[in-house]
Amino acid sequence: MSGNLIIFGILAAAASASAVGVIAFKNPVRSALSLVVNFFTIGIIYFTLNLDLLGISQILVYTGLIMILFLFCILLLNLGAPEMLSEKSWLKTWAAIALCAVMVAANVSQVVGPLASSGGPSSPDDYGKAASVGKALFTGWVYAFEIASVLLLVGIVGSILVAKRRD
Numbered sequence: 001m002s003g004n005l006i007i008f009g010i011l012a013a014a015a016s017a018s019a020v021g022v023i024a025f026k027n028p029v030r031s032a033l034s035l036v037v038n039f040f041t042i043g044i045i046y047f048t049l050n051l052d053l054l055g056i057s058q059i060l061v062y063t064g065l066i067m068i069l070f071l072f073c074i075l076l077l078n079l080g081a082p083e084m085l086s087e088k089s090w091l092k093t094w095a096a097i098a099l100c101a102v103m104v105a106a107n108v109s110q111v112v113g114p115l116a117s118s119g120g121p122s123s124p125d126d127y128g129k130a131a132s133v134g135k136a137l138f139t140g141w142v143y144a145f146e147i148a149s150v151l152l153l154v155g156i157v158g159s160i161l162v163a164k165r166r167d
Contacts (some may be wrong), residue, residue, distance in 0.1 A: 008048050015041040028074045031069060039063040051128035 015082040018041065021034030039062040046055035137145050 004048055008045060011041050011045050011048065014043065029071070032070050032074055035070070036063055036067045046128075049128075053130045054128055054134055057076065 015038050018034045018037040022031050022038065025031040025034060040059060043055045043058035043063060046052075046058055124132075
């Protein structure tokens, strides 16, 4: 086992634990902070896979910008921990845990088996680098890139118009 694989395993466990925290916490602020930890560890995982552009994008866009918006919405709406709607059913809880365990085992068997037999995935040396992504975006995918930018612009203008109508 290499050091990179051990770091990847630790980060994957941290990302999984923080993903469970997003669902498990009843307080929305704690849940959002668990999501921050999840996004950050996924960004670090991208760095361990030598995908620098994706790692930087993950940390800046998701961890930085999106989660700040989530936290502002939670704080402005003054959301607290919800009251329990009903009694907990231990049968449903254990059934959900068993179903999750079966799904994880199925995913692991489908991913680890082929990777172990093939020696791991292979990719070009410049895969995920800023230069190769920029070249692909501005040569082969230029129309899709421009359509996405126009769609984002329309969304921004639409949200401004909706916000002005409410005032």
